[in-house]
Amino acid sequence: MEILDKLKILADAAKYDVSCSSSGSSRKNTKGGIGNSHISGICHSWSDDGRCISLLKILFTNYCIYNCKYCVNKVTNDVPRAAFTPDELAKLTISFYRRNYIEGLFLSSGIINNPNYTMELLLHTVKKLRLDYNFNGYIHLKAIPGANIEIIEEAGRFADRMSVNIELPSDKGLKLLAPQKNMNSIFTPMGQIDSKIIENKYALQRYRSANKFVPAGQSTQLIVGATDDEDFTILNLSESLYNKYHLKRVYFSAYVPVSKHPNLPDISTPPLLREHRLYQADWLLRFYGFTSSELLDKNSPNFDIDFDPKCNWALRNLHLFPVEINKADYEMLIRIPGIGIKSAKKILAARRFGPLTYDNLKKIGAVLKRARFFITCQGKYYGEVGIDENRIKKSLLMDSSKQNNNKKQGEQLSIFSLYPSLAPVENHLIEIGEDFK
Amino acid sequence: MIYYIYDGSFEGLLTSIYEAYYRKDNPLKILSINNYQRELLVEYIHIETVPEKAEKVYNSIRKKISVKTLQNVFYVYLSEFDDIGTLIYQYLRYGWKIGRNVDLHISDDRVSTIHNIRRKVTREIHFMLGLLRFKELKNNIYYAEYEPDYNITALIAPHFIERLSDQNWVIHDIKRGIGVLYNQKEWVVKDINLESDLEFSKDEIFYQRLWIKYFDSIAIKNRINPKLQKSNMPMKYWKYLVEK
Structure with missing residues (x-):
């Protein structure tokens, strides 16, 4: 398959991941190397949906063994499938970077064979970029739930940011739409990465030469409107993620109807205004000193559409x-x-x-x-x-x-x-x- | 009524400010020779640029006010707006009176006007760090052309020197006919006059096609929002984008 076709399929499959941030890291260029990162991030373009394009956001492969009902890449979906090789992906990233199209790479993947095998492939790709191509630009890497902590840890030494997507904000929702997953399998790698980041912070204080581990921190994503979870549930969850796992960002993604299933809501347009209100509230939690219980409660569990x-x-x-x-x-x-x-x-x-x-x-x-x-x-x-x-x-x-x-x-x-x-x-x-x- | 006329250079502007103080002329305006119109009842004094005098003013801003103020002055100068000479003069006079805290006096018009212009220049710089597009030429030089509103080429160059340090590249401001040339060791700002058409490397068009394909694939069709796209990325910058 031609690179052009792979790019189309695998960018198309990656676009529902909303995070595109390239901020929070200040990695410097090395002698003879290429790239660095800008602490506040840089947008390189804005796509036709108005969202910022900062990183080459792409899947390693869209083959997947799971069958999550909300996901476009689920195994039973009849879509064209493709996979990159680590070398193709590294070369593509570098060529885009040299032309100033992108700030770096955001690499995610469907699960191929098993979680360990998939995580190894991702690790292999970022190692190639960092070690063979001397690439010092931004790398955001997905941690694959269920993969061995040793592989995730090694990957974290090469990435600027890592993320594990929760997607569905409650166990109930997971059971309904992604029965092969559970909250625990998602929180485990999140907790492991978090303790590693904290450990690394102390190490950096003591030895300035210590290698940085995921310097731009962790993020995650929650889908809004695929289940009947209320805003209060979603906001409470993100608040506890900030407090417990010290996440840098929780992203919200308005559910885009990609397939039909009796367990999925029947909507024609994504709930964009609701997503917007949640982002506003998220800002209030992170920068304005509000708590989620000040903004919502059991009696009024959803945001008012008219007022921020x-x-x-x-x-x-x-x-x-x-x-x-x-x-x-x-x-x-x-x-x-x-x-x-x-x-x-x-x-x-x-x-x-x-x-x-x-x-x-x-x-x-x-x-x-x-x-x-x-x-x-x-x-x-x-x-x-x-x-x-x-x-x-x-x-x-x-x-x-x-x-x-x-x-x-x-x-x-x-x-x-x-x-x-x-x-x-x-x-x-x-x-x-x-x-x- | 006295107006000063300087030669349009940054040193010229600073020399004018020097003279305004030492000659005690109290000029009403300081104008660049490149854009002013004669008015009646005005005495025009042409100021000759003297680098030593400019340096004195430069150091005085740095020491008696602050480095931030110095940056503000330089950025505003690069905006090339009409009458920036006068605005800078008034801002600096106030600055020497107040001292290092002058930039906190944001309710003062002299300060807020300067801050507003600086914000515009800073904003364009940040845009260009992302929107500049390099094309690979046959001779292994990466060439980027653009038409910024403000004269920011020398301010964005250091970013690319750090980032693309192992690459030969040119950033060409088409509007002003100037550019920065970098050869992996040194960089210079020069007048650029292209005499022949540029020849691209054999991979260049291939990667442009890939980028366009990526750009199209990454948009979520249910969320198409051209207004948001335009408000985030002003159309005046689209001309040199590969993907637009």
């Missing part, structure tokens, strides 16, 4: 508002709808040199359309409607319907969460030196 999770939280906690912009501490500032991490930091910095006015806030980049209902500036309230749940809701909805009419539907769905996270770019830019004078 932070707005929703604020509307249910109006007794905390309005907040005086010139007095509130950082923790409270970032809880105000319409004020993000960046704006909050700028507010703190600017406050040192005098009180802020409503106009100043605009310049700082706060979204006043939302924030104005929840704040005062030097004692003055600009929300007009007062601290009243229904009246605020009404105004917010009016604003967003105005916006939708202008922009047509669907555009508010910025999938910002699929970027390689943009850490402060400025830190990594070149200092002005003699050359530029």
